Amino acid sequence: MDVVEERCAGADVSKTDAKVCIRLPGTGKRARYEVRTFSTMSDGLLQLRDWLVDNEITRIGMEATASYWKPLFYLLEATEGIEPWLLNARHIKTVPGRKTDVKDCEWIRRLVEHGLVRPGFVPPRDIRQLRDLTRYRPETTRDRARDVNRLAMFLEDTGSG
Numbered sequence: 001m002d003v004v005e006e007r008c009a010g011a012d013v014s015k016t017d018a019k020v021c022i023r024l025p026g027t028g029k030r031a032r033y034e035v036r037t038f039s040t041m042s043d044g045l046l047q048l049r050d051w052l053v054d055n056e057i058t059r060i061g062m063e064a065t066a067s068y069w070k071p072l073f074y075l076l077e078a079t080e081g082i083e084p085w086l087l088n089a090r091h092i093k094t095v096p097g098r099k100t101d102v103k104d105c106e107w108i109r110r111l112v113e114h115g116l117v118r119p120g121f122v123p124p125r126d127i128r129q130l131r132d133l134t135r136y137r138p139e140t141t142r143d144r145a146r147d148v149n150r151l152a153m154f155l156e157d158t159g160s161g
Contacts, residue, residue: 003031003113009052009060010109012101013068016040018048019101021109022057033109035102040068045075052082061085061112063092063104064120073122085112085119092117 009022018038026032038048052060060076062069064086076084092108111117123131 002115004115005059005113007055007057007059008109008112009057010105010107010112011060011062011072012104012108013040013062013065013072014101015066015068017101018044018072019105020048020051020060021102021105022052022055023109023113024055033106035105040071045072048072049075049079049082052076053079057082059083059085059112061087061108061117061119063087063089063108065089074125077122077125085117086122087111087117088120 005023006025007023009020011021012019016039018040019035020038021033021035024032024034036048036051038044038051058081060082062072062084069086073084073086076082087108092111108117122128
């Protein structure tokens, strides 16, 4: 199978950590692979970014799991020279066998390396902010109505209403 990406990575991001596998050119036709684990706290994500930049990684694929991918994606999106790809979990069919985060990040890296996946759509930053704001307003309106109803019920129960 042809290699499309010489310097690429795959990441499996969870709530507490991110497992990342990178591909680097090796001697001759052999490539070098390295897997590391980083914390998903700010310091860990910055270390991960620096590691990718130091190794001249140009593309990283990550699975869209809950919202855990967002901090890493947004950080790498703002990093020049790295193209983060958000991949649909349904398009990443893992190899049968024991499932681990390390195997997942290696599998994602392999799919990116050979050009077997395409990134999902992630709106630009200003559109994301607008969407978050417009989705937040109805939520706060519902919360306010719920609080008003609770207070009214409390006052009725005490005979003050």
